[in-house]
Amino acid sequence: MSVPVLYCNRESGHSYKIALALRLMAVPFEQRAVDLNLPREQRGEDFRAASLFGEVPVLVDEDGLAVCQSNVILDYIARRYGKLDGRTPAQRTRVREWLAWEANRLAMSFPHLRFSRCFAPADAALEAWWTQRMRADFDRLDGELRARPFVAGEAPTIADVSCCGYLFWTDQAGVDLAPWPALVAWLERIRALPGWLAPYDLLAASPPIRSDARA
CATH class of the missing domain: 3.40.30.10 (Glutaredoxin)
Known part of the structure; x- marks a missing residue:
């Protein structure tokens, strides 16, 4: 191969x-x-x-x-x-903390909301729960990104790739990112990376x- x-x-x-x-x-x-x-x-x-x-x-x-x-x-x-990893053992550990956070938090909220609104509608209670979790997750991510350009530091890593995976589809779920300006600026930085x-x-x-x- x-x-x-x-x-x-x-x-x-x-x-x-x-x-x-x-x-x-x-x-x-x-x-x-x-x-x-x-x-x-x-x-x-x-x-x-x-x-x-x-x-x-x-x-x-x-x-x-x-x-x-x-x-x-x-x-x-x-x-x-x-490539796309931390430069020190401590940085690499922090990157993997964010991978675990994404799997437990972000991946459990917005992707389900998008799927419900684009492919297989869920009931209103589920959508409300996913929306509540999504807002909390976006708040958390936005707060981190006010302090640094990328999720785990000054350079992009797999933590950024993990967290951004679904966020270029927010329009499909009718989600306006305006309340999270640091998150919006971070997505623009990712779009500017060579090869994106x-x-x-x-x-x-x-x-x-x-x-x-x-x-």
């Missing part, structure tokens, strides 16, 4: 995290789109063999090692290629998600 293979979906912010990180690292890779409308047991055999949990994204590296879960993949490629591309410009085409899709 000459380049890593990324199994992904165009509507998946977790897939976008990995594609964006690889692009910012200038690591060539191949994309293989996964149809999330299909039940997991009907998805491609090569994908099912690589994906421990039947979910996207999965990265199969040049040596054939398959790695799943987006923040684990980010950690893996930062260490493998020596928006999700739909970067990710390979895949079948549109139906309301009964199971990610």
Whole structure:
């Protein structure tokens, strides 16, 4: 295998995290789109063999090692290629603290709200709960970004890639970022990084998600 293979979906912010990180690292890779409308047991055999949990994204590296879960993949490629990581052990630890925070907080709020408003509507109580959590998460992130240009310090890292994964889609969920100006400025700094591309410009085409899709 000459380049890593990324199994992904165009509507998946977790897939976008990995594609964006690889692009910012200038690591060539191949994309293989996964149809999330299909039940997991009907998805491609090569994908099912690589994906421990039947979910996207999965990265199969040049040596054939398959790695799943987006923040684990980010950690893996930062260490493998020596890019987008902290410069000291303490900084690298802080980066991984933010990866854990994103998985527990941000990934549990806005992505669900977007999915409800774009693909499979949830009930009002769930949307209200996701919205409340999202606002708290955006408050937390905005507060950090008032003190420094990037999430974990002065330079971009995989922590920024993780936290921004879904935030270029806020318009799809009808979320106005005006109350969080530091967050908005941070997204602009990410857009200015060499190699940045928006999700739909970067990710390979895949079948549109139906309301009964199971990610």
